[in-house]
Amino acid sequence: MASSSRVCVNDPNHFCFICGEYMFKECRLNVTAFVNKAYKNYFGHPLEMKNKPWIPQKVCKTCVEFLRLWTNKKRNKFRYQTAMVWKEPMNHHDDCYFCLVNITGINRKNRAKWEYPCIRSAYRRVLSPNISPEPQAGAPQDELVHLEANNGNKFGSLPIAHSTKRKEEYTKIALILDKIKYVEHNWLICVDLKMVNFLLGQQSGYTKYPCFLCLWDSRAKTQHWIKKDWPTRDALVPGQQNVINPPLVSRDRIILPPLHIKLGLIKQFVKSLDKNGNCFLFLSKKFPKVSAEKIKAGIFDGPQIRSLIKDSNFTANMTDTEKNAWNEFVWLVQNFLGNKKSSDYSQHIDQLMSHFQRLGCNMSIKLHFLHNHLEYSPANLGDLSEEQGERFHQDIRTMEERYQGYWNAHMMADYCWSIQNSSLPSPSKRKSNKKKFFPT
Numbered sequence: 001m002a003s004s005s006r007v008c009v010n011d012p013n014h015f016c017f018i019c020g021e022y023m024f025k026e027c028r029l030n031v032t033a034f035v036n037k038a039y040k041n042y043f044g045h046p047l048e049m050k051n052k053p054w055i056p057q058k059v060c061k062t063c064v065e066f067l068r069l070w071t072n073k074k075r076n077k078f079r080y081q082t083a084m085v086w087k088e089p090m091n092h093h094d095d096c097y098f099c100l101v102n103i104t105g106i107n108r109k110n111r112a113k114w115e116y117p118c119i120r121s122a123y124r125r126v127l128s129p130n131i132s133p134e135p136q137a138g139a140p141q142d143e144l145v146h147l148e149a150n151n152g153n154k155f156g157s158l159p160i161a162h163s164t165k166r167k168e169e170y171t172k173i174a175l176i177l178d179k180i181k182y183v184e185h186n187w188l189i190c191v192d193l194k195m196v197n198f199l200l201g202q203q204s205g206y207t208k209y210p211c212f213l214c215l216w217d218s219r220a221k222t223q224h225w226i227k228k229d230w231p232t233r234d235a236l237v238p239g240q241q242n243v244i245n246p247p248l249v250s251r252d253r254i255i256l257p258p259l260h261i262k263l264g265l266i267k268q269f270v271k272s273l274d275k276n277g278n279c280f281l282f283l284s285k286k287f288p289k290v291s292a293e294k295i296k297a298g299i300f301d302g303p304q305i306r307s308l309i310k311d312s313n314f315t316a317n318m319t320d321t322e323k324n325a326w327n328e329f330v331w332l333v334q335n336f337l338g339n340k341k342s343s344d345y346s347q348h349i350d351q352l353m354s355h356f357q358r359l360g361c362n363m364s365i366k367l368h369f370l371h372n373h374l375e376y377s378p379a380n381l382g383d384l385s386e387e388q389g390e391r392f393h394q395d396i397r398t399m400e401e402r403y404q405g406y407w408n409a410h411m412m413a414d415y416c417w418s419i420q421n422s423s424l425p426s427p428s429k430r431k432s433n434k435k436k437f438f439p440t
Contacts, residue, residue, distance in 0.1 A: 008098040015098065016060035017049060020084040020116060022103050027061040035059060038067035043083055045403070054096075054121070055086045082414050085402045089121035097122035123402050170245050173198045177248055190255040191389065193365060199254070200236055201245030209233075209241045210365045212251055213373055224363035225353065228372055256369050258337040258381040259302065259390060264366030265329055265352075266305055270298030272361045278317035286311070302390075309333065325355035337381055346374060 016023055017031070018039070029035075031049055039047040049057060069075040089096040100117045166172045173195075177183075189199065197204045200212050209215050214230040217223070236243045236251070273280045275296070283295050287304065294300075300308075308314050309330050315323055328351050335342040336349070349370050356367070363371070399415050 008092065008096060010098045010101060010103060012054065012056045012098050013058050014103075015056045015101075016058065016063055016084075017047070017056040017086075018059055018063040018083045020056075020097070020122060021060060022101065022106060022111065022114065023058065023060045024108070028058045029061055029064055031057075031059055035064055035067065038071050039083070042067065042070060042078060052088070054088055054098075082403075082411070085123045087121045087402075089119075095119055095121050168195070168198065170198050170201065170248075174248055182249065186250075186253065188255055189249060189253055190257055192257055192260045196254055199249050200247045200251065201238060201243055202236070203242040203244050207242040211368060211373075212236065212254070213376065215241060216365075216368055216372065218365070221363070224368070225357045225371075230372065256373070256377055256381075261366045261369065262302075262305065262333055262337050263300070264364050265332070266300055267298035268356065268361040268364055268367060269325060269329060269359070270295070270300075272356075272359045273322065277319070279314070279319070279322055282314060282317045286314070305333075321355070321358055325352070325359050325361075328352040328355055339381075341379060341381065349374065 010022075013028070014023055015021065031047065036047050049055060051057075066075060066078055070078060086097075092099045094100070097117060097119060100119065106114055191199070194204060196202075196212065197210075202210070202212060206218070208217060208219055210218055211230075212233065214232050216230045220227075233241070236247045238244060238246055270280070270283065280295075284292065286308075287295065287300075290300075290304075315326060318326060328348060331348055332345075332352060334340065336345045342348070353367070353371055361367070369376070396415060399411055403411050
């Protein structure tokens with residue numbers, strides 16, 4: 001802890017390791033061999049009670065009794081979908097669970113309705129009566145976990161799948177498509193270009209013919225900015241023109257990913273900047289936590305790009321050529337790659353390509369789609385975007401960190417309930433929609 005010299009307001013051992021609730025003296029129990037075994041069988045990972053001052057070393061009598069009834073098959077579910085996850089707090093002011101809990105006035109009559117915080121260092125699970133887990137000891141860890149988020153029947157159920165062990169391979173993708181019965185539904189697909197290669201059976205990496213629409217030669221760099229009429233790719237035949245497997249889906253169901261096109265544009269823009277120029281040095285100062293290798297490679301995410309667009313100091317450090325290219329990029333993000341599609345977008349894309357060529361950018365596959373296949377883009381790219389999938393990856397990565405490397409079906413249930421809790425409508429228009437750490 002950053003301020004370890006200060007003692008917590010409440011003793012950590014007065015709180016249960018499993019549920020995080022305050023325990024009266026007669027309800028505090030030590031962790032026995034039975035608790036360890038039942039905890040592992042139910043939650044799918046061992047009870048790691050490290051000898052740390054910020055981790056409770058006791059469990060409450062209620063949790064032990066719940067585990068005992070579940071072991072004897074007298075209860076089919078625990079009162080919480082998952083146990084508490086304890087992390088080292090950064091300070092005692094707003095990141096210490098034991099300092100934020102106010103136990104003044106708590107008694108046996110009102111303890112069930114007592115409010116507890118939900119913070120980074122101690123994530124408290126919500127009650128989940130609609131999802132009944134069926135935990136099994138020793139379940140295989142490479143199984144594909146699938147759940148459906150229930151939003152109170154107000155919206156349709158959303159199927160969510162998450163796999164931690166399966167690699168991104170052609171055979172694994174084919175198995176997933178078979179499990180979700182893609183042939184029957186024939187959905188539109190908007191994913192990154194790496195996944196497009198798997199779906200269409202193309203070879204990954206820096207290949208000669210990476211485009212699935214035409215025979216664009218990625219190595220003919222002298223013709224990239226000049227030639228537009230590349231030969232059309234009639235079919236995806238395995239063994240020809242960098243196609244190694246039969247396609248899993250039809251090409252007309254693939255939608256160009258607007259988010260990854262935006263990331264590809266800024267990547268080529270940053271890579272073409274003068275490494276000793278003011279514009280590149282400004283990027284290093286603006287994002288001090290980003291490594292120099294990532295900045296040189298032009299690897300930025302969506303929030304970082306939005307902050308650069310709003311920052312007027314960024315354009316003030318550019319040369320005229322860099323500023324012209326950047327202004328066209330900003331216009332493209334706001335008027336083509338989002339929910340708005342301007343009528344003169346083709347003219348601005350031609351200007352963008354001209355400025356990128358003067359800047360010395362290379363023609364990547366993402367720029368090639370803008371340069372040669374504008375007619376393939378839908379009417380509104382914001383409606384059909386892969387950004388939601390990327391947000392799911394970021395959220396589930398945070399969830400995996402909370403579970404400290406141990407995952408099971410409860411983690412997906414926890415994620416689904418976090419979506420429902422964060423999307424509850426506000427009862428008042430004047431009330432803020434920001435996330436609250438304390439239940440209301």
